[in-house]
Amino acid sequence: MKNSSRYTVAIHVLTLLAYCGSEPVTSEFIAGSVNTNPVVIRRLLANLRAAKLVSSQGGPGGGWQLLKAAKQITLREVLAAVDGGSIFPMHSSDPNPRCPVGRAIQVVLEGHFKSAQLALEKDLQRTTIAALVESVKSTS
Amino acid sequence: MKNSSRYTVAIHVLTLLAYCGSEPVTSEFIAGSVNTNPVVIRRLLANLRAAKLVSSQGGPGGGWQLLKAAKQITLREVLAAVDGGSIFPMHSSDPNPRCPVGRAIQVVLEGHFKSAQLALEKDLQRTTIAALVESVKSTS
DNA sequence: CCTATGCGTAACAACATTAGTTACAGAAAA
DNA sequence: TTTTCTGTAACTAATGTTGTTACGCATAGG
Numbered sequence: 001m002k003n004s005s006r007y008t009v010a011i012h013v014l015t016l017l018a019y020c021g022s023e024p025v026t027s028e029f030i031a032g033s034v035n036t037n038p039v040v041i042r043r044l045l046a047n048l049r050a051a052k053l054v055s056s057q058g059g060p061g062g063g064w065q066l067l068k069a070a071k072q073i074t075l076r077e078v079l080a081a082v083d084g085g086s087i088f089p090m091h092s093s094d095p096n097p098r099c100p101v102g103r104a105i106q107v108v109l110e111g112h113f114k115s116a117q118l119a120l121e122k123d124l125q126r127t128t129i130a131a132l133v134e135s136v137k138s139t140s
Numbered sequence: 141m142k143n144s145s146r147y148t149v150a151i152h153v154l155t156l157l158a159y160c161g162s163e164p165v166t167s168e169f170i171a172g173s174v175n176t177n178p179v180v181i182r183r184l185l186a187n188l189r190a191a192k193l194v195s196s197q198g199g200p201g202g203g204w205q206l207l208k209a210a211k212q213i214t215l216r217e218v219l220a221a222v223d224g225g226s227i228f229p230m231h232s233s234d235p236n237p238r239c240p241v242g243r244a245i246q247v248v249l250e251g252h253f254k255s256a257q258l259a260l261e262k263d264l265q266r267t268t269i270a271a272l273v274e275s276v277k278s279t280s
Numbered sequence: 281c282c283t284a285t286g287c288g289t290a291a292c293a294a295c296a297t298t299a300g301t302t303a304c305a306g307a308a309a310a
Numbered sequence: 311t312t313t314t315c316t317g318t319a320a321c322t323a324a325t326g327t328t329g330t331t332a333c334g335c336a337t338a339g340g
Contacts, residue, residue: 002143016241033239059337060285099173101156104279119263123256139244199308200314
């Protein structure tokens with residue numbers, strides 16, 4: 001995941017929101033659970049809001065809430081929300097087009113990479129935020 | 141993939157070695173195909189050698205060769221060779237153990253992450269370097 | 281209308297990772 | 311012995327990630 005913890009933190013936050021029920025939760029409170037800065041949380045949640053997973057409310061009593069039922073949110077959509085593109089980065093500078101392998105390798109790999117990523121996503125789709133809440137509760 | 145092109149380049153290099161047959165190929169030649177510096181290639185190939193995928197030979201006429209038949213090398217082993225650990229990084233600093241969610245989330249996620257990564261690897265296992273060589277040759 | 285609260289975002293710093301480069305020691309073939 | 315390679319350390323530059331401060335703006339509640 002791009003060597004970043006954004007995906008893990010996003011799942012953590014959504015699980016926390018589901019765990020807290022329907023009450024709005026502030027970014028400061030969330031940051032306390034994740035152990036980071038509220039701004040980091042707000043930046044991440046802005047992505048999840050763009051994906052229609054959460055909503056935000058300003059002012060006193062405001063905060064963040066799930067926009068979909070926890071049972072309807074899968075780890076697959078969370079991944080798509082925080083890390084849009086491909087799991088496998090291509091060459092940083094394009095390979096040599098005068099080499100037969102260099103010329104073709106990216107096109108050839110693209111299909112295999114997409115297939116592998118699809119397999120990954122299919123597996124992630126099996127898990128919902130609601131399931132994680134249950135697991136968290138039973139991990140007493 | 142850690143936001144690095146190492147995996148893609150590794151596949152490129154192995155495909156090139158297979159494409160070139162049994163002749164040793166120098167890191168300079170490989171770098172010409174990948175469009176990078178020979179030292180970058182040697183560093184990467186050092187990993188693949190540690191995984192027993194290639195061998196190196198110094199001196200004139202030396203270079204790099206496959207140590208296994210291209211048909212026996214799958215994209216799964218290549219991934220393991222260049223990027224040992226987990227696809228999904230956990231929190232950069234540990235979550236708050238005084239929060240029920242923060243306390244449990246990592247343990248809960250670990251299983252789901254491993255399952256997803258296994259699905260990914262199972263798919264990558266279906267493709268061999270030999271198959272890539274064929275695809276490259278037919279992409280004329 | 282005022283105030284406190286909380287989001288939205290820009291700007292910046294600190295740090296880690298990636299990629300590229302130079303340099304040089306050492307092994308091996310001819 | 312010379313040439314051709316690998317093996318690696320050291321350094322730079324570019325980029326990405328994370329954390330932090332600061333401040334504008336909207337809103338709820340008196």
